[in-house]
Amino acid sequence: MTQEYRKEKKYGMVIDLDKCTGCGACMVACMAENNVPFRDNETDKLKSITWMRVYQLNNGKSYPNEEICYLPRPCMHCEGHNGHSPCVTVCPAIATDYDRETGIVSQIITRCFGCRYCMGACPYHARYFNWWDPVWPDGMEKSLSPNVSPRMRGVVEKCTFCFHRYQLAYEKAASEGRRELRENEYQPSCTQACPAGAITFGDLINKNQAVYKMKKDPRAFRLLERLGTNPKIYYLSSREWVRRAGDNYHPDEETGIVKNHR
Amino acid sequence: MKIDRRCFLSLGIGATAGTALSPLPWKLMDDISIWSQNWPWTPVPPDGEISYTDSTCTLCPGGCGITVRKIDNRVVKIEGRKNHPVNNGGICVLGLSGPQLLYGPTRVQSPMKNVNGTFQKITWNQALSEITEKLLTIRAEGRSHTVAGIAGSSRGTVPALLQRFLTAYGSPNFYCQSSIEDSFSLSHIQPQNNKTIPGFDLENADYVLSFGTGIMDGWGSPLRMIQAGNAWKTGKTKLIQVEPRLSDTAAKSDEWLPSKPGTEAILALGIAHVILLESLYDQTAINYHSEGFSTWRTAVLAHYHPDKVAEITGIDSRTIITVGREFGHAERPVAIFGRGKGNTPLSLTEMSAVHALNVLVGNVNKTGGVFTLPEPNYISWPEISLDTKAETGLQTKQIAEGGLLHRLPSAIKEAEDSVTLLFVADANPCYTLTDTKEVIRAFKKIPFKVSFSSYMDETATLSDLILPNHSYLERYEDVPVTSGLRNPLIGFTKPIVNPLFQTKHTGDVIISIARAMKGSIGSSFPWENYLQCLKNGLGQHWNPLINNDVVEIKYVPEFEDIPRFAFQIPNDKPQVLLEGNENNMNLTLIPSDSLRLSSGYIGAPPFMMKTLPDTILTDNNTIIQIHPKTAEKLGLRQGCYAILKTPKDEKKVKIHLSQGIGEDIISFPRGLGHTAYDRYLAGKGINFNELIGPVEDTFSGLDVAWGIRASLIKA
Structure with a gap:
């Protein structure tokens, strides 16, 4: 057995937009898993906390040639250059950090003091601020999971790739004497719930895992890749207009770009 | 030292500057915010032992398997059950x-009695004796037929118990909402007096022609779809979606045919014309499965030339011919029917026109095709005993003619005291029935309404007595699932947690009311409690269900019991006409169904409301x-307000411009506008059902309204 305690991993997702139907199950699976609060009026989407949010894109053509495509957007868990994620570099409280063991960008809510620099730095709007204390109607706090602390007013929160599930899976594996997790032992809630099987989760640098091959698909693209955020969410779409929507392209420019995770 | 003015000021300024430059104010501010963040109103969920239990979801007719995660005795998460045949x-x-829903504020926590508009808690004994007395009095007066019941479904032991109770009591008035299954059944000639339900072997089809079916929008069993x-997508099966708007299904289809609303039947006949003309049909299968082909063939060939159909439907005739040929040549093609979530029945003409395509290409009861399945009658209970009062009561005519629920409100309004007591179980007619305002008016006319709802829904709010059922996570119950599955199945719910409140299983309530009434009614219910009755009724299925929560009912059709499809000769206008005057209402209002909005009897919980896009x-x-x-x-712009007027009602709405819908059509989200439930749902948006009214199919009498004429005026 090697001395190395845990081998470096880069957990990430490949989301097949050809399969996604926009049903929203990933959004609610995330809310239910992570004790995401809700309010009377959730129609102001700037204030509505959705770690996972499904956007609707369209090709901008007129009837009957319009096409629509749904795009689920969790936190991209950007690696940046060598772990310099946009949000991590601006956080004055080290409340968000790039974990080199898993490649997950953490959010430590008890350290966060709500300056919201990270929200400004995140090009994906993946971070949300708690403008109010969360309130559950009488009795409904019974449905809260002990694996994720409910957040208080004044802190920023975001998708953690269900890090608690990683911990639980790792503990279980360790109790069985294993130091490596099997591919589907650790899956985030959204991945597990997706009825269309559109989300695949795994270690992007492990040759034996599905995501390793899928990210090399010619249909693959990442969001705003040229900002250098090096996001760990890959999208697949067979439609050129969808791939174009993933970044700001000059009309004459072609899509298809550098892929970073090896 | 003397403190003069100068000294005092410099000290003061010095102190202020010093404090400001020191970390003190910032530290204090930080501490205060941290301290106030930690005030105890942010709950700390208690830790405990994790366990997982399998059960079945009953929130829609889909019948998905679920795995419930508990921490000690708390349900914290529901996940999809792996390897379940449905999902x-x-x-x-x-x-x-x-x-x-389980822990939400909408639960009815104990029996409630409506006293002059406010609900008061009462005990189960009080509630049961009150209802029993009422029933005995009505029966003694010889008016047992004025007691009616509405159930959410016609299948399963609880609706069956309600129906059994009404029968033993002496009332033929048991109703449930009609669906496309009724339309399908009516388009067939039955060998026996049975019902035929459609089972789609979609997994094995290689060409799917969908007439507005919300394959990705919640039709049938949504996740299976x-x-x-x-x-x-991976198996190269082609999906053609015929629908006036770019729904999520249309967005996922290989080809979207944006037909004019309500012209689906004509388009189907146009496609049939192509198949007939090019002899792509299977004569042997047609002879085997249907009747009336030759006359139908002549009529279709004479009247539904693609050019003519193109004019009416707005679909190019070349496209019609291509689709017809592709459908005819495909190995396992299937045409699927039922608009949106498929909750609204179809006119017999439309149903026949679409299903005729399946019959033509000979895919009935074949792999990848449509199966004609018998009603899954699996409940085996002893015979009901009827006394003379029951027999007289049962001979009266049903209040709503033909047993059609949508006729009940007008029947109630027409005749005084036609219904004196109404039971409502697992249904919310005061929200889901069309022309809702009139439904509510009729409902209010009934002297005594009893709701079995677990949740404070619209119907419960208007009832006189609520006898709350356990929630689906607290009770045993069989969950029959048809919903277009190839093999219908019986799912099973079991108590995941002990009942949180003073609720009682509806089955138990019905049994105890019946037993309290004694006589033949009591003896028709020979069980001590619901669990015993369930075990008795399920017979051989009990053991597999208690162990595995699901049993598939495999059925292989044999020649003698095959229901034969009856070709309907289409008349000149196979469209269901819209209510309203074309001159002052020149727009067509159609509903849009979405998986993110619940339009059935369960209202959307807070999480679901959170997923609604701001374009709804x-x-x-x-x-x-x-x-x-x-x-x-x-003269309308994006984001402005307008008054939407239909023959039924008028409402203020907000405008969103979309390239996903044709001209002069309005797409309206279905599932909003609840008045009951909690503050996360009540008062949000408008109930589509209030804007349309029942439109009866001339052949079947079913309510087949798929839209209505409307006008829009800038507000």
């Missing part, structure tokens, strides 16, 4: 929100979608 691990937004739809609801405004050209004609 195989997937789960939808409503199923995921289950814990919010999504999974079948995705398998088509902003604040409390329903947003309708219209084409920019429609808006231009009417």
Whole structure:
């Protein structure tokens, strides 16, 4: 057995937009898993906390040639250059950090003091601020999971790739004497719930895992890749207009770009 | 030292500057905010032992398997059950929100009595003796037929118990909402007096022609449909979606045919014309499965030339010919029917026109095709005993003619005291029936209404007595699932947690009322409690169900019992006409179904409301979608308000311009506008059902309203 305690991993997702139907199950699976609060009026989407949010894109053509495509957007868990994620570099409280063991960008809510620099730095709007204390109607706090602390007013929160599930899976594996997790032992809630099987989760640098091959698909693209955020969410779409929507392209420019995770 | 003015000022300024420069104020501010953040109103969920229990979801007719995660005795999460025949691990937004229904503020926590408009808690003994007395009095007066019951479904032991009770009591008035299954059944000639339900072997089809079916929008068993739809993508099965708007299904289809609303039947006949003309049909299969082909053939060939059909439907005749040929040549093609979620029945003409395509290409009862399945009658109970009073009561005519629920409100309004007591179980007619205002008016006329609802829904709010059922996570019950599955199945729910409140299983309530009434009614219910009755009724299925929560009912059709499809000779106008005057209402209002909105009897829990895009609801405004050209004609702009008027009602709505819908059509989200439930749902948007009214099919009498004429005026 090697001395190395845990081998470096880069957990990430490949989301097949050809399969996604926009049903929203990933959004609610995330809310239910992570004790995401809700309010009377959730129609102001700037204030509505959705770690996972499904956007609707369209090709901008007129009837009957319009096409629509749904795009689920969790936190991209950007690696940046060598772990310099946009949000991590601006956080004055080290409340968000790039974990080199898993490649997950953490959010430590008890350290966060709500300056919201990270929200400004995140090009994906993946971070949300708690403008109010969360309130559950009488009795409904019974449905809260002990694996994720409910957040208080004044802190920023975001998708953690269900890090608690990683911990639980790792503990279980360790109790069985294993130091490596099997591919589907650790899956985030959204991945597990997706009825269309559109989300695949795994270690992007492990040759034996599905995501390793899928990210090399010619249909693959990442969001705003040229900002250098090096996001760990890959999208697949067979439609050129969808791939174009993933970044700001000059009309004459072609899509298809550098892929970073090896 | 003397402190003069100068000294005092410099000290003061010095102290201020010093404090400001020191970390003290910032530290204090930080401490205060941290301290106030930690005030105890942010709950700390207690830790405990994790356990997983399998059960079945009952929140829609889909019948998905669920795995419930508990921490000690608390339900914290519901996940899709792996390897379940329906959903195989997937789960939808409503199923995921289950814990919010279980613990939510909408639960009815004990029996409630409506005293002059306010609900008062009463005990079960009081509630049961009151209802029993009422029933005995009505029966003694010889008016047992004025007691009626509405159930959410016609299948399963609880609706069966209610129906059994009404029968033993002496009332033929048991109703449930009609569906496309009724339309399908009516388009067949039955060998026996049975019902035929459609089973689609979609997983094995290689060409799917969908007439407005919301394959990705919640038709049938929603997750099974999504999974079948995705398998088509990898298996190169082509999906053609006929629908006036760019729904999520249309967005996922290989080809979207944006037909004019309500012209689906004509388009189907146009496609049939191509198949007939090019002899792509299977004569042997047609002879085997149907009647009346030759006359139908002549009529279709004479009247439904693609050019003519193109004019009416707005679909190019070349496309019609291509689709007809592709459908005829495909190995396992299937035509699927039922608009949106498929909750509204279809006119017999439309049903026949679409299903005729299946019959033509000979895919009935074949792999990848449509199966004609018998009603899954699996409940085996002893015979009901009837006394003379029951027999007289049962001989009276049903209050709503033909047993059609949508006729009940007008029947109640027409005759005084036609219904004196109404039971409502697992249904919310005061929200889901069309022309809702009139339904509520009729409902209020009934002297005594009893709701079995677990949740404070619209119907419960208007009832005189609520006898709350356990929630689906607290009770045993069989969950029969048809919903277009190839093999219908029986799912099973079991108590995941002990009942949280003073609720009682509806089955138990019905049994104890019946037993308290004694006589032949009591003896028709020979069980001590519901569990015993369930075990007795399920017979051989009990053991597999208690062990595995699901049993598939495999059925192989044999020649003698095959129901034969009856070709309907289409008349000149196979369209269901819209209510309203074309001159002052020149727009067509159609509903849009979405998996993110629950339009059935369960209202959307808070999590679901959170997933609604701001193109459906902003604040409390329903947003309708219209084409920019429609808006231009009417002087409307993106985001402005307008008054939407239909023959039934008028409402203020907000405008969203969309290129996904044709001109002069309004798409309206279905599932909003609840008045009951909690503050997360009540008062948000408008109930689509209030804007349309029942339109009866001339052949079947079913309510087949698929839209209504409307006008829009800038507000």
